[in-house]
Amino acid sequence: METIGVLMTCPMYSYLEQELEARFNLFKLWQQPSKADFLKTNQHKIKAIVGNTKIGADAELIDALSKLEFVASYSVGLDKIDLKKCEEKGIRVTNTPDVLTDDVADLAIGLILGVLRRICACDRHVRSGKWREADFKLTTKILSKRDQIQEFISAAHHLVSSCIRDKGTCTTRFVTSY
Numbered sequence: 001m002e003t004i005g006v007l008m009t010c011p012m013y014s015y016l017e018q019e020l021e022a023r024f025n026l027f028k029l030w031q032q033p034s035k036a037d038f039l040k041t042n043q044h045k046i047k048a049i050v051g052n053t054k055i056g057a058d059a060e061l062i063d064a065l066s067k068l069e070f071v072a073s074y075s076v077g078l079d080k081i082d083l084k085k086c087e088e089k090g091i092r093v094t095n096t097p098d099v100l101t102d103d104v105a106d107l108a109i110g111l112i113l114g115v116l117r118r119i120c121a122c123d124r125h126v127r128s129g130k131w132r133e134a135d136f137k138l139t140t141k142i143l144s145k146r147d148q149i150q151e152f153i154s155a156a157h158h159l160v161s162s163c164i165r166d167k168g169t170c171t172t173r174f175v176t177s178y
Helices: 014-023 035-042 059-064 083-089 101-116 119-127 142-165
Strands: 005-008 025-028 046-051 070-073 092-094
Touching: 005 014, 014 025, 035 059, 059 083, 083 092, 101 119, 101 142
Parallel strands: 005 025, 005 046, 046 070, 070 092
Antiparallel strands: none
């Protein structure tokens, strides 16, 4: 049985490379002295491409691989993949959606707390020794801003949704006061 050829477009995690090498015939594009010669020699062997936000699969690469069936992005975005070309050729495309959703939510909560409680400014106040001379001004309790935070989260959700819908061309800016 012939092993499926997979083309990795750029270096990624060594674990990922090891797993792909164990399961497939892995080609590493960045190690090839001549991309054109490599593609000409191996065009019939490669059925899948694995890329990321740096190097995905443009129309030239897709056209060069006559047996290509699948493009995977080891990232959330699909910006580096020519989706129209993939659709034209019936090539399936996948990525890792929602892989960072929980982490982004955690960070957003941390940032909200940091801003409302002025954690960075307070840290600078203490580290500079100013605490000996004057108290740090009291900060805002997060529960007292519950309605504004809910409005902000709703507006942020709307903004992100519209940016995704408009493929990142969003130019809206938030102006808020605490």
